[in-house]
Amino acid sequence: MRTVICWIGDVRLGGGATTVRQFLDAGLIDTLHVAVAPVELGAGTPLWDSPDELLDRYHRDVVAGEDGVAHHLFWRELP
Numbered sequence: 492m493r494t495v496i497c498w499i500g501d502v503r504l505g506g507g508a509t510t511v512r513q514f515l516d517a518g519l520i521d522t523l524h525v526a527v528a529p530v531e532l533g534a535g536t537p538l539w540d541s542p543d544e545l546l547d548r549y550h551r552d553v554v555a556g557e558d559g560v561a562h563h564l565f566w567r568e569l570p
Contacts, residue, residue, distance in 0.1 A: 508538040523549070523565040
């Protein structure tokens with residue numbers, strides 16, 4: 492999978508928390524943008540207990556939108 496992604500280049504990943512978590516755990520995500528709304532909808536699978544869980548592998552910036560949405564931007568240094 493890693494070889495295919497390197498050959499293709501920029502890939503956008505869509506899916507729920509389970510899909511995103513599988514790619515994170517495999518080390519296949521270089522940049523990640525997660526928009527967190529201040530509303531709880533249903534009983535889905537959360538991506539994390541806290542966004543701080545990713546700070547051992549990623550840098551993070553958080554931008555607060557005027558609508559209350561927090562945009563978490565994660566990136567890692569590439570070799």
